[in-house]
Amino acid sequence: MSERSLGPAPSRLVAVLGPTNTGKTHLAVERMLGHASGMIGLPLRLLAREIYDRIVRARGPRAVALITGEEKIIPPRASYFVCTVEAMPLSREVEFLAVDEIQLCADPERGHVFTHRLLHARGRSETMLMGSLSMAPLIRRLLPDAEIVSRERFSTxxxxxxxxxxxxxxxxxxxxxxxxxxxxxxxxxxxxxxxxxxxxxxxxxxxxxxxxxxxxxxxxxxxxxxxxxxxxxxxxxxxxxxxxxxxxxxxxxxxxxxxxxxxxxxxxxxxxxxxxxxxxxxxxxxxxxxxxxxxxHRYDPVPSAEWRNPRLDFGSLGGLLRSLGEAPGREGLSLSAEALDEITLRQLAADPRVADRCRDRSALLHLWDVCQTPDFRKTGVEEHVRLA
Missing domain, CATH: 3.40.50.300 (P-loop containing nucleotide triphosphate hydrolases)
Structure with a gap:
C-alpha cells in the first residue's frame, strides 16, 4: 500500500491537566513551535502579551501575531497566533491549536466561549487543552477520544x-x-x-x-x-x-x-x-x-460547562434572539445565562430604529458584531448599551 493511500494522520487531541506551576503553558508553547503554524488562546490580555514576547524572541516579529480585545499586531505572513480566547481567529487553519485554563468553561460570564473552543476549536495535527485536573471527568464525558495527561506541581x-x-x-x-x-x-x-x-x-x-x-x-x-x-x-x-x-x-x-x-x-x-x-x-x-x-490541589470536579448555541439564526432579528436561547440538549452542558452581548442585543432590538434597519442578514451580522464589543470601560449595562 502506498503512503498516499493511507491518508493524513488523525489529529491528536490531548488535555494536559494539573495545578499551577506544572509547566502546562510552557509545554504548549514548545509544542506549538515544533509545528509550522499554531494558535494559542489565553485567558488574559497580559498573559497573551507575555507569551507573544516570548515567541517573538524565539521566531522574530514577522512570524508572530498578537490578537486581543485591545491590541492587534498581525504581520502579513504570521505563522503563530497568540490571542485571548475570545479573540481567536478560528477561520484560520493552523497545525497546532491550544486553549489555556480550560476550566473557565464553567465560568458564568465567559464560560460559553471556552466551551465553544473545547468542543470546536481544533488544530490540523494537534490540539492541546490545558487546565485544572478538576476538568478530567467532564472532558472524558464530552470528548471521549481525548488523551488526558496529568502533571504534578514542581514545588510545594x-x-x-x-x-x-x-x-x-x-x-x-x-x-x-x-x-x-x-x-x-x-x-x-x-x-x-x-x-x-x-x-x-x-x-x-x-x-x-x-x-x-x-x-x-x-x-x-x-x-x-x-x-x-x-x-x-x-x-x-x-x-x-x-x-x-x-x-x-x-x-x-x-x-x-x-x-x-x-x-x-x-x-x-x-x-x-x-x-x-x-x-x-x-x-x-x-x-x-x-x-x-x-x-x-484537590478540588471538586467541574460538573458542567456553560454553553451557548454556536449556530445562530441570522435570518431575522426574532430568529437570532430565539437561537441564542436554545438549550444544549446534551449531558455535561448547561445553557449559559445571558452574557453582556446578548443583553445588549435584546435592549437594542427593542428600539424600533434598530429593528427597522435589521431586515437582512448582513445588517444582523453587523448588529451582533457591535453587541459583542467588550465593556473595557466597566461602565455598566446602560452606558454600554448606549455606546453600542
Missing amino acids: LSYAGAKKLTRLPRRTAVVAFSADQVYAIAELIRRQRGGAAVVMGSLSPRTRNAQVELYQSGEVDFLVATDAIGMGLNMDVDHVAFAGLQKFDGRRTRALHPQEVGQIAGRAGRFRRDGTFGVTGDCEDMDAGLVAQVEA
Whole structure:
C-alpha cells in the first residue's frame, strides 16, 4: 500500500491537566513551535502579551501575531497566533491549536466561549487543552477520544497564616478585589516599604506591561493586583497574600471558590522554588478545610460547562434572539445565562430604529458584531448599551 493511500494522520487531541506551576503553558508553547503554524488562546490580555514576547524572541516579529480585545499586531505572513480566547481567529487553519485554563468553561460570564473552543476549536495535527485536573471527568464525558495527561506541581505550596501588610516578606503579591482597595494597599506599602507595582486588567497595555517590568526587574519588591494574576501570569512571586476572600462577580458579591483561591495562591513559587500563601489586612483567616484543599490541589470536579448555541439564526432579528436561547440538549452542558452581548442585543432590538434597519442578514451580522464589543470601560449595562 502506498503512503498516499493511507491518508493524513488523525489529529491528536490531548488535555494536559494539573495545578499551577506544572509547566502546562510552557509545554504548549514548545509544542506549538515544533509545528509550522499554531494558535494559542489565553485567558488574559497580559498573559497573551507575555507569551507573544516570548515567541517573538524565539521566531522574530514577522512570524508572530498578537490578537486581543485591545491590541492587534498581525504581520502579513504570521505563522503563530497568540490571542485571548475570545479573540481567536478560528477561520484560520493552523497545525497546532491550544486553549489555556480550560476550566473557565464553567465560568458564568465567559464560560460559553471556552466551551465553544473545547468542543470546536481544533488544530490540523494537534490540539492541546490545558487546565485544572478538576476538568478530567467532564472532558472524558464530552470528548471521549481525548488523551488526558496529568502533571504534578514542581514545588510545594503551603499556608503561612495572617501577616500585617507592613510585615509581608519581599517578593509578595497582594491580591485585592476592587480598584480602590488595590490603590489603597499599594499606597500604604509605598509609604511603609518603599515601593509597589500595580497590575489590573483595566490599565492600558503599556501601563500594565511597565508595572510588571517594574516588579520583575526587582526595582520594587511588592506587587498589588486583582485576581487577574491567578490566570497564569509567570511572575517571580514567593508569597501571595489575600486582602479579601470575596469578590463581586458581575452579579453579586460572593465567597471565592476553593479552586479560585488555589489558582491565585498557586502563583507563589516558580519551578523548583517553594511558595507560600496567606491573608493580610482585614481579611479573615482561611478555613482549615480550604487550606487543606489548596495545599493538596484537590478540588471538586467541574460538573458542567456553560454553553451557548454556536449556530445562530441570522435570518431575522426574532430568529437570532430565539437561537441564542436554545438549550444544549446534551449531558455535561448547561445553557449559559445571558452574557453582556446578548443583553445588549435584546435592549437594542427593542428600539424600533434598530429593528427597522435589521431586515437582512448582513445588517444582523453587523448588529451582533457591535453587541459583542467588550465593556473595557466597566461602565455598566446602560452606558454600554448606549455606546453600542
